[in-house]
Amino acid sequence: MLSRTRFFFTKNSTVLQTLNQTKICRLALNSRVTKSAGVRNFFNTQRSHVSTALKSDGWNAAVHTEGIKLSGGQPVISSRTTGLWLLGTSGLVFGIVVLGGLTRLTESGLSITEWKPVTGALPPLSQKHWEEEFEKYQESPEFKQLNSHITLEEFKFIYSMEWGHRLVGRLIGAFFILPVVYFWSRKRFSFDVKWKVVTLTALLGLQGAIGWWMVKSGLDETQLSERNSKPTVSQYRLTTHLGAAFLMYLGVLWTGIEILRENKWFREATKGNEAVSTVFSKLNNPAMKKLRYVGAGLLSLVFFTAMSGGMVAGLDAGLIYNTFPHMGDDLLPSTSELMSPVFSRKPDQSDLWWRNLLENPTTVQLVHRILATTTFFTVLAAHLYANKYKKIMPAAARKTMHAAMGIATLQVALGISTLIYLVPIPLAAAHQAGALALLTACLTFLAQLKKPRPQTYAFINDIMKKKLQNVTRRL
Numbered sequence: 001m002l003s004r005t006r007f008f009f010t011k012n013s014t015v016l017q018t019l020n021q022t023k024i025c026r027l028a029l030n031s032r033v034t035k036s037a038g039v040r041n042f043f044n045t046q047r048s049h050v051s052t053a054l055k056s057d058g059w060n061a062a063v064h065t066e067g068i069k070l071s072g073g074q075p076v077i078s079s080r081t082t083g084l085w086l087l088g089t090s091g092l093v094f095g096i097v098v099l100g101g102l103t104r105l106t107e108s109g110l111s112i113t114e115w116k117p118v119t120g121a122l123p124p125l126s127q128k129h130w131e132e133e134f135e136k137y138q139e140s141p142e143f144k145q146l147n148s149h150i151t152l153e154e155f156k157f158i159y160s161m162e163w164g165h166r167l168v169g170r171l172i173g174a175f176f177i178l179p180v181v182y183f184w185s186r187k188r189f190s191f192d193v194k195w196k197v198v199t200l201t202a203l204l205g206l207q208g209a210i211g212w213w214m215v216k217s218g219l220d221e222t223q224l225s226e227r228n229s230k231p232t233v234s235q236y237r238l239t240t241h242l243g244a245a246f247l248m249y250l251g252v253l254w255t256g257i258e259i260l261r262e263n264k265w266f267r268e269a270t271k272g273n274e275a276v277s278t279v280f281s282k283l284n285n286p287a288m289k290k291l292r293y294v295g296a297g298l299l300s301l302v303f304f305t306a307m308s309g310g311m312v313a314g315l316d317a318g319l320i321y322n323t324f325p326h327m328g329d330d331l332l333p334s335t336s337e338l339m340s341p342v343f344s345r346k347p348d349q350s351d352l353w354w355r356n357l358l359e360n361p362t363t364v365q366l367v368h369r370i371l372a373t374t375t376f377f378t379v380l381a382a383h384l385y386a387n388k389y390k391k392i393m394p395a396a397a398r399k400t401m402h403a404a405m406g407i408a409t410l411q412v413a414l415g416i417s418t419l420i421y422l423v424p425i426p427l428a429a430a431h432q433a434g435a436l437a438l439l440t441a442c443l444t445f446l447a448q449l450k451k452p453r454p455q456t457y458a459f460i461n462d463i464m465k466k467k468l469q470n471v472t473r474r475l
């Protein structure tokens with residue numbers, strides 16, 4: 001349909017001339033009139049002419065319409081719809097992370113003892129089916145050691161939590177993969193976005209497998225006895241699952257923001273809006289390079305702190321030392337407690353350090369406190385530093401840095417409250433969501449400082465140079 005016509009113009013004047021000659025340029029650029037049948041017919045009769053011109057142009061110009069299919073052609077900029085869809089996906093991933101946290105906090109995660117990617121999408125629908133599922137659960141170490149008192153009704157609750165978590169995972173899979181196929185076939189992705197989307201699809205598939213790998217560590221008696229643990233999932237696997245979800249979230253968000261920024265520049269450039277040149281010159285300022293390092297450093301630090309939080313959650317280490325800043329009577333527990341030989345598994349104790357750092361709940365909690373405090377003061381320092389450049393920084397980046405400061409403060413308050421009140425579910429879930437919110441702010445800060453890709457830069461600059469103010473892009 002012509003109303004879907006999307007135009008990407010770059011350097012070559014031959015094509016522009018051809019388009020002008022055939023009047024298509026004027027008619028199609030003014031796309032409000034393209035719905036009329038007369039114009040559509042006119043356009044159809046001319047399309048082969050344009051297509052030939054474009055092919056001979058060697059892809060300096062690319063016009064994408066439903067009517068004109070240019071073999072192997074790809075847009076310089078992905079369509080705005082793909083950016084919005086990626087932001088929608090990031091919202092869903094945010095939601096499932098919180099739901100996953102609630103599943104863990106309500107101790108529901110080990111209630112489904114099998115992984116059936118397809119048939120598991122249906123919950124038990126009859127009393128008999130529920131009883132069968134309950135019987136399977138009764139074979140699990142969690143039931144035998146911790147939950148032998150549980151009734152079928154109580155089992156239904158924990159089962160539904162875990163089933164809901166898995167269902168939302170499947171829905172996100174569909175919400176992501178079906179549009180990928182559609183957008184790909186309609187050539188809506190630029191080359192850069194294509195490989196990102198492939199990586200994200202792989203990560204999504206991997207995430208399901210990691211989820212089951214994690215659950216298995218809490219169902220397998222051999223693994224539990226090796227870890228000398230009560231029936232819970234391994235903290236390493238829980239953190240891997242959390243980390244993969246965070247990476248997926250950051251990946252879709254980053255790609256979505258990048259596409260929407262490019263589309264915004266494109267729209268403004270076609271309107272002849274000078275703001276694009278201002279943003280480009282701000283982004284080209286050498287001072288922004290330092291701020292980019294600051295943003296990347298912050299993002300990595302928050303991610304690392306969040307992963308250490310995953311280790312705290314996986315070891316239930318929030319249930320000890322429920323005071324802040326003191327841990328017990330002093331600021332720090334004794335060295336013998338922090339580096340206890342109990343956690344070493346080698347006769348020569350060569351693994352004493354790393355095992356305590358990753359498996360001793362006291363040490364793991366201390367590591368999280370140290371990282372969290374470092375993160376807070378680093379955000380504060382970055383905020384003060386970024387403020388020095390507030391006049392030359394893009395406004396969006398300035399605002400996200402303010403947001404990061406506010407969220408970091410809230411996150412520390414939530415973390416301390418979670419600890420002091422012995423990990424109540426609402427606070428712990430809010431603390432987990434807070435970690436994602438802080439990551440969002442840091443990632444958005446960095447994304448707003450990112451220079452345009454060279455091909456985007458050339459493309460947008462070209463539009464501005466040619467002052468193609470009438471170009472519209474209907475997405």
Ligand code: HEM
Binds near residue numbers: 306313319324373435
């Ligand atoms: C920048 C600051 C912080 C970040 C990014 C952060 C991040 C996280 C994350 C991602 C988790 C895992 C949540 C889950 O999987 O359910 C967690 C858990 C936890 N954090 Fe933090 N945290 C921060 C600050 C703090 C502070 C200051 C404290 C208090 C000393 C704290 C105490 C806890 C506790 C007790 C848990 C375990 C909660 C549970 O068992 O669900 N956090 N943190």
